[in-house]
Amino acid sequence: MLGTALFLAISPLAGAATTNAQASAVKAVANAAIKQGSFTEASVVRQANGNLVIKWRTDANLGAAKVYWSSKPDGDWKLLASTYAMFNGFVTADPNPGSRIYFKVKGGNGAAITTAERLLPLKGTTNFRDLGGYKTTDGKTVKWGKLFRADELAGLTAADISYLQKSGLKTIVDYRTKSEVAAKPDPTIAGVNYVYDPVFAETEGSGGTDTSTLFAALASGNSDALGEPGEMLIEGNKGMVDSPAAYEKLFDLLLDPATNALVQHCTAGKDRTGLGSALILLSLGVPKETVVQDFLLSNTYRAAYNKASVDALVAQLHLTDPKAIEVVQALMDVHPEYINAAFDEMDDKYGSIQGFLEKGIGLSQADQKKLKSLYLE
Structure with missing residues (x-):
């Protein structure tokens, strides 16, 4: 319940700003009991304004998390943001418009998952x-x-x-x-x-x-x-x-x-x-x-x-x-x-x-x- 409450209050997905006190509280909770676990699923969906909503799920508290992006699915990763695995998601502008983008989310325990848009954002097809x-x-x-x-x-x-x-x-x-x-x-x-x-x-x-x-x-x-x-x-x-x-x-x-x-x-x-x-x-x-x-x-x-x-x-x-x-x-x-x-x-x-x-x-x-x-x- 605490994770859910924090997610709704200060998750990057919710778009709300955090105070220093809030950030410290989140860090304490996120790092309190980092466990051996993994990401169980992840997805990327493009919004009408072009922003990309990255979502993920885990089977344990993975602590701090880093979000990376690349135009390749298997390397050349660039740091996009630092967040917490318990937020279960992140919203970002397209870091490289006009190109296929892949994301990697890495938890504080080293667990990682790669994801991308299932549907390619093409103008001339409906089902690519x-x-x-x-x-x-x-x-x-x-x-x-x-x-x-x-x-x-x-x-x-x-x-x-x-x-x-x-x-x-x-x-x-x-x-x-x-x-x-x-x-x-x-x-x-x-x-x-x-x-x-x-x-x-x-x-x-x-x-x-x-x-x-x-x-x-x-x-x-x-x-x-x-x-x-x-x-x-x-x-x-x-x-x-x-x-x-x-x-x-x-x-x-x-x-x-x-x-x-x-x-x-x-x-x-x-x-x-x-x-x-x-x-x-x-x-x-x-x-x-x-x-x-x-x-x-x-x-x-x-x-x-x-x-x-x-x-x-x-x-x-x-x-x-x-x-x-x-x-x-x-x-x-x-x-x-x-x-x-x-x-x-x-x-x-x-x-x-x-x-x-x-x-x-x-x-x-x-x-x-x-x-x-x-x-x-």
Whole structure:
């Protein structure tokens, strides 16, 4: 309770000034019983004004703390601020605007944690994010700044491209069909290798997607042809497991150290990219529960875009049938049953997720060991 009270009264997050007496009292409490312990989690969220809110949690009193920043995830740390671990956070202006920033928080007992913004602050995407920071079942952590996932990149601004170049991006893996690429091609980025790796085969006249049939049914008012809300994406996730060639190619790239940092993307960055991200995290030993949580983050980051898209489609097609609107909403969102359908298909066809990694996409035990050496710390 004392820590909470002090946090509310004089934490840097609360933005209140401290007197010398208050500072002395905080120091005494913070250093009274420094224990062996660790940081259990940390996060960074950018506010509308550009300030960065760094938050952390600990499992013990770690005493005084120092906050460092760097444009690299693994070194060249610069002192940003001195604070106390029990404050559980710090607010700062961006120390290096226009560049990817990483933070390290170090407690008085030597414990430390590295963190960064999950969602990259790009103007031309809605769902470009870092897979770093997730814990594995054996206590390791996915490295920040190596593995990214995103939606379509056609809208990247010049400032966005500069940001990505400075972040060390080396490879773009594009899961979209030829028609999607033709409609919204990725920009050419100097120093970055583009790899075309379609998840779905494109049959003549299909436009690369089954959504044309859906939209025809919506326009005609034939609700019987729509199927149940989410059914298309449940079946789609099963289909991606049954035809996993694109993900075999993804892991071939990931096993080459020269390809990282790597971003994989599709159009919305939630389904094809969602499964690719899940496979990466699972191969590194991240628990399935955490993998599902990452999958569901697309609902958070795409909420405004999804709402605008659904509203526009409802207006364009004059939809009034509640089921039709629910089908459209389910197509824009992600739900646990979508990715779980993929996991169930792996169990049915290969006996387990591990069986799929080994037999479905040819990822040997030696390959998985190499991946862990490359992407865990």
